[in-house]
Amino acid sequence: AFLFIPYFKDKENFELYVIKVFGRFFITIIYSAVLYGGLAAILATIDKLLGVKISSNSYYYTFLIVAGIFAPTYFLGGLPTIKNSFTKENYPNIFRVLVFYIVMPLISIYTLILYIYFAKIIILKQWPVGLVSHLVLWYAVISASVLFFISPIYKENSFAKKFMKFFPKLILPLIMLMFFSIGIRVNAYGITENRYYVIVLSLWVFGVMIYFSFAKKFKNIFLPITLSAIMIISVLGGPLSSYSISKSSQNKRLEKMLLSNNMLQDKKIVKASSISEKDKNEISSIISYFNSNHSLKDVKYLPKDFKMDDMEKTFGFQYSPNFSPQNCFYFNIMQTGEPIEISGYNYMFDSRYRYDEKESNLPFSISYDYNSNILKIYQNKDVLYTKDMNEFSKKLIDKYGLRGKGEGINPNEMCFEDENSKVKVKIQIINISGTKDPSTRNIKTNGIDFYILIKVK
Structure with missing residues (x-):
């Protein structure tokens, strides 16, 4: 509050x-x-050199004296008084150089990268939900701070003038995409305290950028005032607080899950052991969330004396402790002992030997990137063939669904042939595993072993 109370009156240069x-x-x-x-260091020297025993509590008390007495006294003693006034000449030159010539160019480059990145994910139609909010939110908060601090002096620098004019408008589409990303996550998993804070902070940043985009005269004292109000509401806002909103959202999510599985009658839970594993996991995650962040007494429809050990007694199935928003899959070939047909091919590689691009200088070689899941075939450093191995994961999931380790699949069903104008390939997958995000349907192959047969045309 001491940041803006002295400036409630029309005092200039609040920044x-x-x-x-x-x-x-x-x-x-x-x-x-x-x-x-x-x-x-003095205490340690006395202890080690003079032989005077210094207890560990002495260091703790020293810290308390420095942090509790010296630091507040020094800090408060140097604060400007209400009579102090500031002009643009008081703007620290070090801070001016930092913002104009380091921070603003970095933010501009980051903005360009974000636009390229979002164009990429829109074209590929693969939306990394959890990542987007982190990519944009903190960058937007830092950008809002930069706009706040340069507003008194931006007219002194031509780049700063353009930055102040165009940047708040350029960031608005990125924030809108962030809202879309958050919406997907909330729709899939409801609101938690963390998502609540992300949402309200995103709304505040969006409002700040609207303000800087269209305000003719800046009165920046409203920025810390509104942020303080949001923080107070988030913590002490009663039905609007993060605690209340999160609790209500997760209860509604649980109620929806129970109703969809006919597990709720006369406001009482009916046991059902035959529901899908996905629904069992989601119900378990909701109960676990309340147990960790709130109280099991806050869960609607649960018996008053419910404990985590009562999951099977109440819901008809055991608690699933390893729930993850991503569903796992694993496919492996059946061990039939049959040989692999290699006629008609020139080369064979085994992926269990770790090939990488460093070996692409061989006359004929392959590389496989376990991060991007991209397979490449080289001849004299020229790329003859490129394949995203996630495509095979998708084909297997489409045919067999998500499955864990179990009975193997016929090798013929795990064999894929492909070709282009330069090569013909035959890929025999030994095993393949990964995850599929149910909210985005994105597939990520985490592990794969395979043989690849290659015929050069």
């Missing part, structure tokens, strides 16, 4: 006041760290 406060804060941290380090 310079904030810079002064933050500068004092960081200097306080540095001085306190040096002071504590020196005192701790």
